[in-house]
Amino acid sequence: MIKIVAIGKVKEKAMNELIAEYQKRLKPISQVMLIELPNSKKQDSDIQGIIEDESDRILSKVSPQDYVILLDLKGKDLSSEKMSEHVMGVLDTSKPIAFIIGGSHGVSDEIRNRANYRWRISNLTFPHQLVRLMLYEQIYRIFMISKNHPYHK
Helix, strand or coil: CEEEEEECCCCCHHHHHHHHHHHHHHCCCCCEEEEEECCCCCCCCCHHHHHHHHHHHHHCCCCCCCEEEEEEEEEECCCHHHHHHHHHHHHHCCCCEEEEECECCECCHHHHHHCCEEECCCCCCCCHHHHHHHHHHHHHHHHHHHCCCHHHC
């Protein structure tokens, strides 16, 4: 079981349609659950308060048994093949995986410390909605690589 815990909602219809396509492709392969949490209502001047508020809500959706993969610009940069090996290795132990996409201000040290793995999906900066789509695509690719499916080529 894989869950994606993310701050904010995807608002663009086209982006939602693309995400729905990957959800459809993943359905027969693995249960992937998306948990979207609202952005913090705190004032933009209280960045630390925003980070703590969003991080607390993220952590409330993470179970103690979850293997947490935090999408983090300071995380490890892996090829799709290496990430596939890593994720499939975790799934082989029957541990559920929780991917975390924090808000635009980042996440707390508590989340960084809770993370079992910190993954940099790219050196580039992307809008959070696009990162969500990219993560779905990479999860699908991870499974295709593990099955030696030609999708990956």
